[in-house]
Structure formats: structure tokens, C-alpha cells
Amino acid sequence: MKNLADILELDGPAGPPTERMLQILTEACRLFATRGFDGVSVRDIAQECGISKATLYHHFPDKDAILRPLVMGITRSLHQRVLRAIPAEAEPAEKLRAFMVESARFFEEYRWAFIVSSTVFWTDPQARQRRQRIEWRDRHEALLRIILEEGVQRGAFRIEDIGMAGRLVLGALNWMPKWYDPKGPLPASAIAEQFYDVLLAGVGARPDVITI
Structure with a gap:
């Protein structure tokens, strides 16, 4: 996993996270994703980091304080990164490909x-934080709808229900982290390319093709 400093959103004027904070966040992130938030204790995180509980508490008062910047940072960073990857002057089909491939990367x-972010998206007790995440999620979904609508207007896509098509794309992409194997034969971007090809070509046989 890349450096979490690139995606974190930390509250307060303390500045960028320290190396120790990043270590705690990285190990906690892996533990939360594999065991579940409730299945991980502060002691577990401290042991994985090779530090005392007192040292961990010096940086984070509780598990929620570790989780919150991860969840907010992922939601915001995904949208911003995908938005930057989409060529402004490209055709709708190329924009859709960029949306899908960059999401997979x-x-x-x-x-x-x-995985942690998607699992606990709705459980943050702080209403303000939930609203902010929902706003970023809505921006991301709106970006996809704009691409699909542009494609319909230009005759590039044949879509009757933009919302349904958007959910199909996001559903395929958002489940990838749960089943994707980094040790497998294909990088995530190549899988997204295949998703894109299937989506544009459709899975129905052409009328002039005889299937057996």
C-alpha cells in the first residue's frame, strides 16, 4: 500500500502526520480490513507497531481517531485523483475508460x-464527518453520470437509465478491492480495462452470429 500521507485528512493545525503516526495508521488499516474494526484492540495495533499502548495513545486517543482520517481521506482522494485523470477534451468513451482504470489503480x-472505508462509511458517530464523506461520494457519482450523459447525447452510449448504468459501473469497481489478488496475473488496471471492454461491447451475441 502506498504512503497513507497522500490520502489522509487529519483534523487540527498539527501539520503533516509524523512517521510514527503513519506507521500506526498503516498497521491499523490492515488490521481493520482483515479482522474488522470491532475485532481489533488498541493493544493489537500497538503490538503490530512494536510500541506501547501509551505511545499509541500519545498520537491517537482511541480507535475512532485512527479510523476517521482514513475514511475521510479515501473518499476525497479517490474522487480528486480520478477527476485529474480524465482528459477534459476526450470523447465520452475515453473519459469512461479513464474513470474506470484510474479507480482500479x-x-x-x-x-x-x-476496504476499511467502505465497511464503516455509515457508522461514524460524528454527523459532520458523515455529511462530508457523503458530499465527496456524491461528487464522484455525479462525475460518472456526467460522462454517461455526455455519451448518450453524442450517440456514443445507448443507455436508457443513467442512474442504473452508473450503479453498474461503480458496483463492479467498488467490489474489486475485496476479491482482487495483487499476486494474480493481472494488475487492477488491466481488469478494469476488461470491464470497460465488456461494458461497451455488451454480452449479447449479434443476430448474425450463430452460437452453439
């Missing part, structure tokens, strides 16, 4: 963090 790089 992001998931591959921050797999554990995304």
Missing part, C-alpha cells in the same frame, strides 16, 4: 484503506 494502491 487507486484501489490497488490503497486496498486496505478502501
Whole structure:
């Protein structure tokens, strides 16, 4: 997983996270993703980091304080990164490909963090934090709908329900971190390319093709 400093959103004027904070966040992220938030104790995180509980508490008062910057940072960073990857003047089909491939690359790089984020998206007790995450999620979904609508208007896509098509794309992408194997034969971007090809070509046989 890449350096979490690139995606974190930490509260307060303390500045960028220290190396110790990043170590705690990285190990906690992996543990939360593999065992579940409730299945991990502060002691577990401290042991994985090779530090005392007192040292961990010096940086984070509780598990929620560790989790919150991960969840917010993933939601915001995914949208911003995908937005930057989409060529402004490209055709709708190329924009859709860029949306899908860059999403897959992001998931591959921050797999554990995304799994944690998606698992606890709705459980943050701080209403303000939930609203902010929902706003970033809505921006991301709106970006995809704009691409699909542009494709319909230009005759590049044949879509009757933009919302349904968007959910199909996001559903395929958002589940990737849960089953994707980094040790497998294909990088996540190549899998997204295949998703894109299937989506544009469709799975129905052409009328003039005889299937057996």
C-alpha cells in the first residue's frame, strides 16, 4: 500500500502526520480490513507497531481517531485523483475508460484503506464527518453520470437509465478491492480495462452470429 500521507485528512493545525503516526495508521488499516474494526484492540495495533499502548495513545486517543482520517481521506482522494485523470477534451468513451482504470489503480494502491472505508462509511458517530464523506461520494457519482450523459447525447452510449448504468459501473469497481489478488496475473488496471471492454461491447451475441 502506498504512503497513507497522500490520502489522509487529519483534523487540527498539527501539520503533516509524523512517521510514527503513519506507521500506526498503516498497521491499523490492515488490521481493520482483515479482522474488522470491532475485532481489533488498541493493544493489537500497538503490538503490530512494536510500541506501547501509551505511545499509541500519545498520537491517537482511541480507535475512532485512527479510523476517521482514513475514511475521510479515501473518499476525497479517490474522487480528486480520478477527476485529474480524465482528459477534459476526450470523447465520452475515453473519459469512461479513464474513470474506470484510474479507480482500479487507486484501489490497488490503497486496498486496505478502501476496504476499511467502505465497511464503516455509515457508522461514524460524528454527523459532520458523515455529511462530508457523503458530499465527496456524491461528487464522484455525479462525475460518472456526467460522462454517461455526455455519451448518450453524442450517440456514443445507448443507455436508457443513467442512474442504473452508473450503479453498474461503480458496483463492479467498488467490489474489486475485496476479491482482487495483487499476486494474480493481472494488475487492477488491466481488469478494469476488461470491464470497460465488456461494458461497451455488451454480452449479447449479434443476430448474425450463430452460437452453439
